[in-house]
Amino acid sequence: MFKCFRKIAYRTTKRxxxxxxxxAGLAVTAPLWLPAAAAVRLTMGSPIFFRQTRPGLGGHPFEMLKFRTMREPKPGEDRLKSDADRLTPVGAFLRETSIDELPTLFNVLEGDMSLVGPRPLLMRYLDRYTPEQARRHEVKPGVTGWAQVNGRNALSWEEKFAHDVWYVDHQSLLLDVKILAMTVAKVLAREGIAAEGEATMTEFMGTDA
Known part of the structure; x- marks a missing residue:
């Protein structure tokens, strides 16, 4: 019973x-929003925001919001295979500084995301996880997480998922505060933005048995 109470207390405090x-994050970063929006509009046109359905707690879908970092595909250009070509200089800067992630703070306010948790990936990945990897959806997705402060996109998919599941098993308020503090240091150092040779990460196709 005490364990159940502790879990409820943690979830309430975390919320x-x-x-x-x-x-507070939205208030502090308010001066960055107009310049970022103007830069996106001038270099990539409309829309300014990138909206995409992602899996949340239990794999249930929600619409994630970010600043747009890629131009639209040219005629005949594969949207899924042209990330590196479509990433603009402004978009690269927004990613390197994590400014593109600021709109996800609205997802946190709405309750679809948390400040700390496994990053929300793509809906089409849901059927590709092993049962162990799928445990990352036992908690709300986060703006930052244990995988992000331990290598981010420089990790392999399997390493990222192992970090995500480790967080699920060890989550605590103290760990959340530690991850938030480490995130600030990682953002300032601009570490692990992309996998080698990629704009972000190669697509996850599943883990071989």
Whole structure:
């Protein structure tokens, strides 16, 4: 019973931290929004925001919001295979500084995401996870997470998922605060933005048995 109470207390406190933290984050970063939006509009046109359905808690879909970092595909250009070519200089800067992630703070306020948790990936990956990897959806996805502060996109998919599941098994308020503090250092150092030779990461096709 004490374990159940502790879990409820943690979830309640974490939600309070999410609301206060995302609200404070939006207020502190407010001066960056107009320049970022103007830069996206001038170099990539409309829309300014990138919206995509991602799996949340339990794999249930929600619409994630970010600043757009890629131009639209040219006629005949494969949207799924042209990330590196479509990433603009402005978009690369937004990613390197994590400014593109600021709109996800609204997802945190709405309760679809948390400040800390496994990153929300693509809906089409859901059927590609092993049962162990799928455990990453036992918690809300996060703006940052244990995998992000331990290599980010420089990790292999299997390494990222192992970090995600480790977080699920070890989550605590102290760990969340530690991850948030480490995230600030990682963002300032601009580490692990992309996998070698890629704009972000290669597509996850599943783990061989």
């Amino acid at each position: 309070c931290l999410d609301i206060v933290g995302s609200g």
